[in-house]
Amino acid sequence: MVEYKWIALSNTTIGVLMASINGTIILISLPAIFRGIAINPLTSFQYLLWLLFGYNIVTATLLVTFGRLSDMYGRVRLYNLGFAIFTAGSILLFLTPNSGDTGALELIIFRIVQGIGGAFLFANSAAIITDAFPYNQRGTALGINQIAALAGSLVGLILGGILATIYWRYVFLVSVPVGILGTVWSYLKLKETSTRVKQKLDVWGNVTFAAGLTFLLLGVTYGLLPYGSSIMGWGDPWVIASMVAGVGLLVAFPFVESHVEQPMFRLELFKIRMFAAGNIAGFLRSVAYGGVMIMLIILLQGIWLPLHGYSYQSTPFWAGVYTIPLLVGFVVMGPISGRLSDKYGARGFATAGMFIVMVSLLALSTLPYDFNYLEFATILFVMGLGNGLFSSPNTASIMNAVPRQHRGAASGMRATLQNSGQTVSLAIFFTIIITSLAGSLPSALAAAVSSYHLPALTYAMEHISPTGALFAAFLGYNPVGAILQSLPSSTVSTLSTNTIAYLTSNTFFPTAIAPSFMNALRLSFYIASAMAVVAAVASLLRGKRFVYEESQMEGAARTEGRTGERNGRT
Missing domain, CATH: 1.20.1250.20 (MFS general substrate transporter like domains)
Incomplete structure (x- = not known):
């Protein structure tokens, strides 16, 4: 047995x-x-x-x-x-x-x-x-x-x-x-x-700990998202408030636990x-x-x-x-x-x-x-x-x-x-x-396409979201293809087939990033x-x-x- x-x-x-x-x-x-x-x-x-x-x-x-x-x-x-x-x-x-x-x-x-x-x-x-x-x-x-x-x-x-x-x-x-x-x-x-x-x-301990950790992790999560014109959300008032509340509750947690009967x-x-x-x-x-x-x-x-x-x-x-x-x-x-x-x-x-x-x-x-x-x-x-x-x-x-x-x-x-x-x-x-x-990717992509003299394409590359580019790489997407799809057809039509193939190839974006x-x-x-x-x-x-x-x-x-x-x- x-x-x-x-x-x-x-x-x-x-x-x-x-x-x-x-x-x-x-x-x-x-x-x-x-x-x-x-x-x-x-x-x-x-x-x-x-x-x-x-x-x-x-x-x-x-x-x-x-x-x-x-x-x-x-x-x-x-x-x-x-x-x-x-x-x-x-x-x-x-x-x-x-x-x-x-x-x-x-x-x-x-x-x-x-x-x-x-x-x-x-x-x-x-x-x-x-x-x-x-x-x-x-x-x-x-x-x-x-x-x-x-x-x-x-x-x-x-x-x-x-x-x-x-x-x-x-x-x-x-x-x-x-x-x-x-x-x-x-x-x-x-x-x-x-x-x-x-x-x-321990009701008070549970509430304090769970709320503190939740607020802190929520703040961390949304701090990674773009906010307004910023590439990240660390300046978002809600993120700041969530982080402060989370840290405050976690700091208070040991004091709560030291005063309850059965922590x-x-x-x-x-x-x-x-x-x-x-x-x-x-x-x-x-x-x-x-x-x-x-x-x-x-x-x-x-x-x-x-x-x-x-x-x-x-x-x-x-x-x-x-x-x-x-x-x-x-x-x-x-x-x-x-x-x-x-x-x-x-x-x-x-x-x-x-x-x-x-x-x-x-x-x-x-x-x-x-x-x-x-x-x-x-x-x-x-x-x-x-x-x-x-x-x-x-x-x-x-x-x-x-x-x-x-x-x-x-x-x-x-x-x-x-x-x-x-x-x-x-x-x-x-x-x-x-x-x-954020400090180097948009300028690198813009420089890579500057020779095509297409302001719309250069502008799109200069304003690519680093968060989007990172998650695209993580999810197995080629973000350059998505950028081209977002441009007016009149702009894309001026690019040759070989140029589009190069920009959406397996080498252009990886080399740039x-x-x-x-x-x-x-x-x-x-x-x-x-x-x-x-x-x-x-x-x-x-x-x-x-x-x-x-x-x-x-x-x-x-x-x-x-x-x-x-x-x-x-």
Whole structure:
């Protein structure tokens, strides 16, 4: 008979795999989805950002609350509910009835439903594994679970590229059979092994935290959109107000928690050195690494793949294929580091992993835009090794450091910091890239067409939106074709067939965008590598190996020994 711990691991791994596939499958499928609902992605940035960020925003704001509820009402019960909600969201996405703006809003709402289910899954999977496995096997188990998360991310890229070419609705349908299987299996096989804690729900803490994080992430999201004549929205009064309100509420949150009877965010857990250092390192790692993948995808889709003969329509799929070395490196190292950390502790492995990530980011910054793929793949593989070396030991050390009755809250806190770091990372990298493009891309495009002596064409190039150009590259569109379509037919008719073919070729736009993009990308890599170093330092400061159960048993043994000595003396 299969031991229960393996049943728990396999089921939670399926849940994490499904949720992570869903997170990236939409990245590759957005062009097909936007065509399917008749939305122009080059003029609908707000829908694009909400489809990308909405899931993460909802998940991040709910993780801690759901972790606390799981401690109160049972981790398995709420994990099972998450599977069911996630599956329902997938079905709703597949059935999206309308098109146009209404269809886009429906997709966003149904993605939010998925995000609610995903929050239940992410908040409880690590806690369920920790409950099921003895402390000397948790690193290995969590390593396998972490592999599923990254594997799902890359499988989603490839699967999205395949399904989107067939029918855009299949992108959402693919989660349904997995979700139904996981829901039935979890209800039948998972057991409630956690000890429920009789507590009250922290209403004020929940409201303060959720509202603060929501306002902050909303401000970040809309700050990436154009505002008036500005290429970005950081000067928008609503964005400023949202950011100020979000930061203010998050600053007030610790004070609220220190005055409620039973706080949701157990700040006392940060007094545990291993827990605090592991979470700080994990957050910084998410900020350093969270936006790297999407930046690499834009590099591949917008520049490298077109220059190597791939059509814009096919670049989303091939971008997923060409990032597989990252997955391979993680798959190789994840279980090994998890198993070794069970024996020797997390500090050395997690610290070394972040230093490897730092070196990999610096190596990426040295590559030209028309790089040699073997060199690029090698760097990605090494980066995958570094991430595998860090992730499993770091997660295991966080979960090992807390008492059993607080594992749900601890898991939710860990996942919240990780998801928030990823969203902040995307905002930072997008801001750097768009700001850099704004300074040089329009003038470069205008100079490239100035020899045609067509004022309308030159004017259109000078006023191209850097945000639109960036998202066009990300979505596999050639924005020059869209510019030509927007010009009067009298202007376009003066261009020869060869000229139009050149302007819309696979080389014109990538060559024009490459210098500005690479300068910004290198700056992003430098910032990410600096954060990786700080994450490594935080990891190094976590101290020696610490397991809460072991410390309790050692304390009990010492007490028993002292009692025996006193009895012997009497």
